[in-house]
Amino acid sequence: MLAYFEALVNFLWGLPIIVIILGTGFYFTFKTGFFQVFHLKHIFSETICKIIKKGNKAEGEGKGLITPFEAVATAIGGSVGVGNIGGVATAMAVGGPGSLFWLWIAAFVGMILKMAEVSLGVYYREKDEK
Known part of the structure; x- marks a missing residue:
C-alpha cells in the first residue's frame, strides 16, 4: 500500500x-485580461511608491492596519526565502x-x-x- x-x-x-x-x-x-501586465503601474503605485513616501502610515489610523512597507515586507518574506x-x-x-x-x-x-x-x-x- x-x-x-x-x-x-x-x-x-x-x-x-x-x-x-x-x-x-x-x-x-x-x-483577467493580462492583469499583471496592464495594471503594473497601479501595482507599483500601491506597493513600492507608498513605501518610498515619507511617513508611510496606513490610511486611517485604525486598529489592525499596517503600513504598506510592513505589508510588502511580510508578503515578500512569506513568498521569497533563502x-x-x-x-x-x-x-x-x-x-x-x-x-x-x-x-x-x-x-x-x-x-x-x-x-x-x-x-x-x-x-x-x-x-x-x-
Whole structure:
C-alpha cells in the first residue's frame, strides 16, 4: 500500500503538477485580461511608491492596519526565502542560461496566481469579535 502512494506522489509531483500550475496561471492571465501586465503601474503605485513616501502610515489610523512597507515586507518574506534565492543559483548552474527563461515564465504565471489567491482570501475573509 505504501509503495502505491509513493508511486502516486512521485507521478503527481512530476509533469502533472507543472501542467496544472502553468495551466491555471495562463487561464487566470487570459481571464483577467493580462492583469499583471496592464495594471503594473497601479501595482507599483500601491506597493513600492507608498513605501518610498515619507511617513508611510496606513490610511486611517485604525486598529489592525499596517503600513504598506510592513505589508510588502511580510508578503515578500512569506513568498521569497533563502531556498528560492539558492534555487535560482542552482537552476543557473545546472540548467544554464535557458533556465532563466523558464524562471521568468514561472514568475509571470506566479504573479497572477498570487493575485487570485489574495483576491479570494480577501473575498472570503470573516471578522470575528477578536
